Amino acid sequence: MKYSYIAGFLVYCLFNLVLVFASVNIVTKFAPAAAGSGIPEIKGYLNGIDMPGILLFRTLVGKIFGSIGSVGGGLALGKEGPLVHTGACIASLVGQGGSVRHFIKWKWLEVFKNDRDRRDLVTCGCAAGVSAAFRAPVGGVLFALEEVTSWWRSQLLWRVFFTSAVVAVVVRSAMGWCTHGHCGHFGSGGFIIWDVSGGQDDYSFYELLPMAMVGVIGGLLGALFNQLTLYLSSWRKHILHKRGERVKIMEACLVSLLTSVLSFGLPLLTKCTTCPEGDKYSDIVCPRPEGSYGNYVNFHCSNPNEYNDLATIFFNTQDDAIRNLFSTKTIHEYSASSLLTFLAMFFSLAVITFGTAVPAGQFVPGIMIGSTYGRLVGMLVVNVYKNSNVDEGTYALLGAASFLGGSMRMTVSLCVIMVEITNNLNLLPLIMLVLLISKAVGDAFNAGLYEEQARMKGIPLLESKPKHFMRRTQVKETCQSQKVVCFDRVSKVGHIISVLQNNNHHGFPVTDKLQSGETVVIGLILRSYLLVLLQSKKDFQASNPHRDIREQLSRHSMTDFAKQASSKGLSLQDIYLTPEEMALYIDLEPFVNPSPYIVPEDMSLTKVYNLFRQLGLRHVLVVPRPSQVVGVITRKDLISEPSEDTNAHEPSSIGDR
């Protein structure tokens, strides 16, 4: 007996270790960008910042196999974040028509090869990830729109909705196909993963107080989680992970061993409890039959009529553990001490695991932590009020919502996801309430998990709201220390090279002299375009007459200037020019963006920020106050077609605000 437990323990540890070792090896050696959840990086991408490598094919592969290892290895992390990242990678690959390096190429997909469509596709990919992970199609739509993307458009809504609907139908069909259990765990629980629809569907007024308490605890613990993980990731980034890959691998293996020891060892130390009387809860068997999933796990119990409550949550797949915590009509299944032990251990494990070099999602650990303290509060309520309508499972559900709200600070999407995975619409008002409280409490301490992580990783997200100091700042103060470098319309190659070497600006205004002798700004040219021009050398010309724009453009294909998915692009080191070539000229006009957005120099920075953020710009040119107004564009100029007489149709009802 003793021996078999030791053997079991060793096999358990070994299996987990091998899986985690494989995962961390794949990630560190093959796809470093696949570590973590990937959501902060995707958020950054959609906000306009390309982190190197996050949407590559190899990242996709690393993410998929890495998360099989890390989730299968029983670490305190989830598969949801990685699935979001996986969805985004697939979307991005589709968007660029496959991966050239891996010989997958679809020509017809090249229509998507512009920034805006690619971003839209990636947003759809994120939604697909959540839809598939939680079988929550509407939750996926809302997650993508509330948490991930930075710019809403109504077309985007429609596209994301379409994607999610397709995912829902596919998942549903696959589950129908797997309905007889021959796809393993997939499909267990049906379309609703953790069904609590049989539980409490009404609540009394006096329950609002403990529920609010759950919200407050969620806010506090969530903020604590964010803060601890922030410290730890920062320490890892600056100290631990600088020591090389071997340290990363060893770290992950140690965490795996620790997790195995705790999740096997702690239940061993727990005393078993006698099963409750069977007649009252006839559909739940105690202890559960061998080989099945469910409540009341008999583990290391001397008596066949006993169960080990810690093993019921600890020594189980996470999905089943959550199902057991959410389970209704199982009052007094858990002892408070077991739940507290589990809470403390799992919270610590989740904090430590976060940031190791394996793919890791925070949804499932968050639900585990939240439902544990939620169930604790539920037990308290059951004991204090002695009302048979109160169900501990309901509190576990609210706890899960509150921890996620307190950590990730989402509202609508979390609310819909929680309802979609638990199938009890009657609890909706309560979930909303708890989320509001936990988010408000959490916001008092720090920013959301993903924002904090993004900041730590050096991804400067532009928030939707301008900062306060901007109100009193004029834009000219911000750019007074700048030295603006302009190019003439026809510039010398050598000059361009030297300018590019001497600064790291990404865009340069281009000026031209009119016949009247006046200088005008004819547009903005991007560094990346200049590099392409310098490398291709097609447009070099001897003297400096203007050339035919069309002819020049015809020498380049549409996609020459498109950004590569690897996000690296050309660099100056890739370009080799002879001294003769350096003396030639380029006419830049065909390649400039002829009308970048401009702002007068005394505009307040708040307004510039709004312009920049709302339109998703990269560069705004600051110009002197205009001396003349050519026209005023109002709503009516933008409503009517040009052929109509615009003045005749002005609706009298237009006021001006």
Add this chain to the structure above:
Amino acid sequence: MKYSYIAGFLVYCLFNLVLVFASVNIVTKFAPAAAGSGIPEIKGYLNGIDMPGILLFRTLVGKIFGSIGSVGGGLALGKEGPLVHTGACIASLVGQGGSVRHFIKWKWLEVFKNDRDRRDLVTCGCAAGVSAAFRAPVGGVLFALEEVTSWWRSQLLWRVFFTSAVVAVVVRSAMGWCTHGHCGHFGSGGFIIWDVSGGQDDYSFYELLPMAMVGVIGGLLGALFNQLTLYLSSWRKHILHKRGERVKIMEACLVSLLTSVLSFGLPLLTKCTTCPEGDKYSDIVCPRPEGSYGNYVNFHCSNPNEYNDLATIFFNTQDDAIRNLFSTKTIHEYSASSLLTFLAMFFSLAVITFGTAVPAGQFVPGIMIGSTYGRLVGMLVVNVYKNSNVDEGTYALLGAASFLGGSMRMTVSLCVIMVEITNNLNLLPLIMLVLLISKAVGDAFNAGLYEEQARMKGIPLLESKPKHFMRRTQVKETCQSQKVVCFDRVSKVGHIISVLQNNNHHGFPVTDKLQSGETVVIGLILRSYLLVLLQSKKDFQASNPHRDIREQLSRHSMTDFAKQASSKGLSLQDIYLTPEEMALYIDLEPFVNPSPYIVPEDMSLTKVYNLFRQLGLRHVLVVPRPSQVVGVITRKDLISEPSEDTNAHEPSSIGDR
């Protein structure tokens, strides 16, 4: 027997007529802006167009009492649209701190007295309306954000969510209080209005075809509905309603009579059906006991064991009719001919009723129509496939979703609303599918109901997407026919008056001469501000020296320039000036918007449109191409605080796209 039916018929007609008469009287004589659903007008308001009077206190009163009359009077319309409008009115009144004319005034609420906050409040009000109408808090949030508002911001999401959560908790508490039926119909059905959770929760592959068919029918009928109502409203607007109030009142009364006759008369002409065998569906009693609500209405049947299927839907409150149509496990309750009759009659009634001068929502009629043909398709499926798993109620639900999708063209919000009111999450993928199809089919024919109505009412909504011709248009072409009228910084009162008289522009650029003799544009002044200045006369001055800005501003209070809720504002006719006053001057500088957004004259109209639409602007100044660039604003200028050294922190990961 015969006699009692005639008497009943007369009482029925009379009651309905009195209610509708009251409603149409309130609307035409007291609050004309309360007619219709109000959603197109609110959409317009949030898009930036003030229709006169839509957010007044009198409109609120008219809307509430008017819709009590129109809904209570049994017309083919719903209460949901009016509730949205009601919510918006309340929000707007709160936003301006009460109604001055009605002596309700909260000083502390004046912080909201700016455009943006008022618009946000109105959005929250709309969400509250939907949340309360359908008891669908998340649906309310999404409705407000998908359909009503034009500008998303993440703060707005949070506010709307908060509002809806409060509504949900309040409604839930009120229902708990009314649980024993002493609040009449309120609370019947619980938090889920039409519960179908007991019905079909799985579907077979072969059912996807008929379900897609439901979607196509929904798209076709929805588009037809939009088109017919558009013709009819346009005819009403241009011909019928020009003949005065009496015509409007008579029209509504005639419609009421017609509705009464049809909904009482048609069931009378229908043959009764024998109740099905009781043992199979033991919980549904046939015929229903007197005084209760439910299926199997015994109306004009000779045998007590019979029921009248047309009366079950027609001669009932709409809520109950829908519940009966959605009802599960009641296969073969309706005959196809009854459903077809009802569909044809109700569709026609809904088209005719739409646009009469009473408050009218289109949600419930849409659900009625949709569930009728949905149930028809369901009957077909039951008969063809003979599978006991197929439930007609499920098809009714899908039909309802498809008609609403085909008419209103919403996606996510409709989907969530349908799930929230019917409590069957398992049907979510199907609802999404049906909505996608019906919206796509409908979009092939015309725009959504609210957009079409808004256009017909002369509310020029700016869509989120620029039109195609704009790509090839430069902004200077658009404003080449304009004569720009500028004011000097210090202008003569008489000159201002004559300019305001001679054109109807809403904004005027203001120029000033620098000491160097150069002219610069110092900003834009609004017509409404000029009118306030002219009326107050505080700023008139004898000669034209510049005055101290602060002193000038101190003479005006913050709210002098704020817009009134009545949306009328001042007009030139309100201002009386003596010839001496006409000879005085005003220094306009303190009152200009010092940095309106500017665009260079050769920018493409698409870009200008995006600027205008995304930032919710009213005026954009078109200026000549700049001759000089003072600086280039990039992401890093907007991320860092001004005190830091901005160059030191440039993250190396910023690419440029």
